[in-house]
Amino acid sequence: MGVAGTAQPFQLPRFYTAYPARLNPNLDAARAHSVPWARDMGMLDGSGVWTRADLEAHDYALLCAYTHPDCDAAELALVTDWYAWVFFFDDHFLERYKRTGDREGGRDHLARLPLFMPAGGDMSGVPEPSNPVEAGLADLWARTVPAMSRAWRERFAERTTHLLNESLWELSNINAHRIANPVEYIEMRRRVGGAPWSACLVEHAANAEIPARIAGSRPLRALCDAFADAVHLRNDLFSYQREVEEEGELSNGVLVLETFFDCTTQEAAEAVNDILTSRIQQFEHTAFTEVPPLCVEAGLDPAEIARVGAYVKGLQDWQSGGHEWHLRSSRYMNEGALDGARAAARELAYPGASGLGLSGLDVRSLFGPPAAARLRKHAHAPGRVGPAAVPEIEMPFEVTLNPHLPAARDGLAEWAERMGMLRAQPGVPGSGVWDAALLAGFDLALCAAGIAPDAGPDELDLGARWLAWGTYGDDYYPAVFGRSRDLAGARAMNARLGLFMPVDDGVPVPPARDALERGLADLWPRTAGPMAPEARRALRAAVEDMLESWLWELGDHVQNRVPDPVDYLEMRRRTFGSDLTMSLARIGRAPAIPAEAYATGPMRSLLTSAADVGWLVNDMFSHQKEIEFEGELHNAILVVRNFFGCDQQDALRIVADLASSRMRQFQHVVMHELPVLCDDLELPNEARAAVGELVRQLQDWMAAVLHWHRNARRYGEEDLRRRYRESPWTE
Numbered sequence: 001m002g003v004a005g006t007a008q009p010f011q012l013p014r015f016y017t018a019y020p021a022r023l024n025p026n027l028d029a030a031r032a033h034s035v036p037w038a039r040d041m042g043m044l045d046g047s048g049v050w051t052r053a054d055l056e057a058h059d060y061a062l063l064c065a066y067t068h069p070d071c072d073a074a075e076l077a078l079v080t081d082w083y084a085w086v087f088f089f090d091d092h093f094l095e096r097y098k099r100t101g102d103r104e105g106g107r108d109h110l111a112r113l114p115l116f117m118p119a120g121g122d123m124s125g126v127p128e129p130s131n132p133v134e135a136g137l138a139d140l141w142a143r144t145v146p147a148m149s150r151a152w153r154e155r156f157a158e159r160t161t162h163l164l165n166e167s168l169w170e171l172s173n174i175n176a177h178r179i180a181n182p183v184e185y186i187e188m189r190r191r192v193g194g195a196p197w198s199a200c201l202v203e204h205a206a207n208a209e210i211p212a213r214i215a216g217s218r219p220l221r222a223l224c225d226a227f228a229d230a231v232h233l234r235n236d237l238f239s240y241q242r243e244v245e246e247e248g249e250l251s252n253g254v255l256v257l258e259t260f261f262d263c264t265t266q267e268a269a270e271a272v273n274d275i276l277t278s279r280i281q282q283f284e285h286t287a288f289t290e291v292p293p294l295c296v297e298a299g300l301d302p303a304e305i306a307r308v309g310a311y312v313k314g315l316q317d318w319q320s321g322g323h324e325w326h327l328r329s330s331r332y333m334n335e336g337a338l339d340g341a342r343a344a345a346r347e348l349a350y351p352g353a354s355g356l357g358l359s360g361l362d363v364r365s366l367f368g369p370p371a372a373a374r375l376r377k378h379a380h381a382p383g384r385v386g387p388a389a390v391p392e393i394e395m396p397f398e399v400t401l402n403p404h405l406p407a408a409r410d411g412l413a414e415w416a417e418r419m420g421m422l423r424a425q426p427g428v429p430g431s432g433v434w435d436a437a438l439l440a441g442f443d444l445a446l447c448a449a450g451i452a453p454d455a456g457p458d459e460l461d462l463g464a465r466w467l468a469w470g471t472y473g474d475d476y477y478p479a480v481f482g483r484s485r486d487l488a489g490a491r492a493m494n495a496r497l498g499l500f501m502p503v504d505d506g507v508p509v510p511p512a513r514d515a516l517e518r519g520l521a522d523l524w525p526r527t528a529g530p531m532a533p534e535a536r537r538a539l540r541a542a543v544e545d546m547l548e549s550w551l552w553e554l555g556d557h558v559q560n561r562v563p564d565p566v567d568y569l570e571m572r573r574r575t576f577g578s579d580l581t582m583s584l585a586r587i588g589r590a591p592a593i594p595a596e597a598y599a600t601g602p603m604r605s606l607l608t609s610a611a612d613v614g615w616l617v618n619d620m621f622s623h624q625k626e627i628e629f630e631g632e633l634h635n636a637i638l639v640v641r642n643f644f645g646c647d648q649q650d651a652l653r654i655v656a657d658l659a660s661s662r663m664r665q666f667q668h669v670v671m672h673e674l675p676v677l678c679d680d681l682e683l684p685n686e687a688r689a690a691v692g693e694l695v696r697q698l699q700d701w702m703a704a705v706l707h708w709h710r711n712a713r714r715y716g717e718e719d720l721r722r723r724y725r726e727s728p729w730t731e
Contacts, residue, residue: 009241014273015273019316019319019320022069022321024068024076026077027065030077033081034081038050041085041135042131042135043132047092049132064079066320067318067321070317071205078140088132089133092132092133103168106168109131114161117137117157119154119157144156148209152210156201162192185253189229190225190229208314218548219293223312230279236254253275254268260661277369280319281370281564283316376642378559378561391656394663397700398703401449401453402454402460405460408448409440409446416472420514421434421439422435425515429484439468441714442471442713444467446708447467448464448584451463452700462584463584465522468519472516474577476515482553490550496517503540527539539580542579546580548574549575550575560633562642565643575615576614578611592689596681597683600677602674610698616636616662617659619636620652625714629723637652638651666702
């Protein structure tokens with residue numbers, strides 16, 4: 001097993017394997033089917049990529065028999081063909097385009113593949129396949145989609161397209177000799193690594209199609225993301241030697257952490273395994289605490305609930321089965337790993353413990369570091385942390401302030417008073433979160449003036465008031481709902497606020513009952529009124545994402561749970577309101593960038609890297625306020641401290657390094673990826689100019705966020721002691 005003749009670059013860590021792998025009894029039939037199918041598609045001798053011996057050694061039938069243990073023979077054969085196809089695509093792309101650096105040829109190859117995935121399922125208009133990848137996809141699509149709904153077909157086609165197209169991102173990084181930062185890597189690995197695609201196949205193989213109305217929900221999204229990350233990070237550990245040392249790949253999690261932390265390969269491998277463990281535990285946490293309430297709230301019927309349960313079980317089977325296959329496949333570095341797993345199984349105190357598949361069950365992994373990591377998430381005790389010495393933050397963009405700032409300050413003070421934000425809400429304990437002096441010190445108009453330096457006075461007023469509304473809500477929810485653990489009240493508040501954001505004209509809204517409702521009732525028609533329906537939906541989604549993320553924070557507080565680091569960083573963009581505040585600079589401006597551009601990897605990287613710079617800055621400045629004075633659990637410094645077991649200063653350094661790496665990524669995307677994207681999409685001059693304007697707006701946004709944090713009286717220790725009288729942990 002494994003790569004012969006060369007020393008392994010690190011010792012495989014002990015994996016968290018809490019579930020046994022089971023083997024589908026139809027394995028032999030799938031093996032017998034796989035070789036002739038691949039030969040018929042042109043994937044074997046003569047392809048220049050695989051021989052029959054290669055395919056048999058890879059044993060994708062064994063992978064699928066482990067990852068889909070309960071499906072029948074026909075379904076197992078279909079799924080096995082899908083995996084043979086996707087691995088062939090990967091190796092074919094490597095030989096034809098990655099090794100030669102032929103990005104243009106790779107782009108043309110990828111551009112044809114969506115033609116073989118018609119959402120309607122009618123294959124009559126599909127072109128004649130010109131290579132084994134196209135032939136395999138055409139055959140598989142025709143055999144797969146009849147059993148599934150159109151919503152599933154569209155979702156699966158989208159994930160397949162992402163899986164294929166992001167190979168260009170890997171190729172671009174190889175050509176640029178660039179190693180991604182950890183956040184960028186996790187996100188892009190999902191798109192190119194294929195586990196979300198595998199999750200769609202779980203729905204098919206387990207007869208567990210997710211109801212369309214919950215497919216995009218936070219619990220299902222978090223479940224799939226955690227599943228995907230665990231699959232990919234496990235693969236990175238096993239494939240490091242082949243990918244990095246033999247193929248020159250730069251897209252491997254071990255290499256990414258080795259570079260980011262400037263540590264040894266073994267240390268990076270252990271860190272990757274720690275993240276892998278955390279992601280599996282996040283999957284378990286989501287399955288037990290978020291999915292059941294979702295089923296109730298969405299009103300699923302018993303059959304739909306059963307399908308959701310089968311889907312969760314199918315993803316769990318995939319994790320344990322995928323690990324078992326990695327121990328055996330010749331594609332990977334696994335020398336001695338299977339013997340070690342078998343020895344661990346023999347230590348278990350029940351008959352047959354060393355049997356086939358039980359190397360995927362090691363009860364020792366329920367104790368030791370995995371158990372300690374799980375316990376540590378729930379064991380945080382509040383206390384004094386002191387001010388964080390925020391390091392010099394890399395900011396290559398100058399802040400420019402809108403000349404209408406003085407008037408905006410005056411207007412914001414009057415508006416907040418009129419909305420009722422500067423006094424307690426009648427009958428609502430804890431709701432007196434602001435007064436006039438606090439609002440003046442926060443100086444939210446200053447932030448708005450930097451975000452939109454060229455806006456007219458009305459637009460600036462609107463931007464400042466949105467910032468005030470969001471910041472007031474961010475303070476209000478933990479004060480009113482967090483201290484009382486009133487999740488039901490927070491959900492009811494979210495539902496009420498949704499009534500004040502109609503997408504269609506003429507829809508009545510109820511009378512406002514409190515400051516949050518009055519503020520939104522005032523802001524929404526002034527902002528959304530001139531917008532097209534699609535733009536209104538996007539604005540509403542940005543607000544709803546922020547409101548939903550506040551419920552996620554409250555849920556962690558009920559459980560006293562410091563979040564998983566990956567889940568935290570992705571939710572933090574929402575709790576910070578990044579999408580909402582970034583859009584403030586675009587109020588009243590017609591979009592010229594096509595929707596297809598926003599769906600691409602480069603555009604997503606542009607937006608998320610900028611968003612991360614903003615909230616990472618906030619977490620560094622707000623650490624003492626949140627952790628010491630407010631008893632918060634959601635701050636990057638605390639999350640890093642908790643995950644790595646390091647002290648506050650080391651955690652601060654890691655957070656600052658991450659902010660710098662995200663800034664460098666933003667600049668890399670602007671300089672290298674956006675020009676290529678514009679050429680690939682053949683954007684007209686108007687759209688290219690709009691992309692340039694978007695870049696400038698994001699630069700203004702990042703510069704304004706940092707400038708505001710340096711000047712607002714919201715985070716300094718003296719301001720905190722005045723606001724909260726004194727720290728509850730004064731020494």
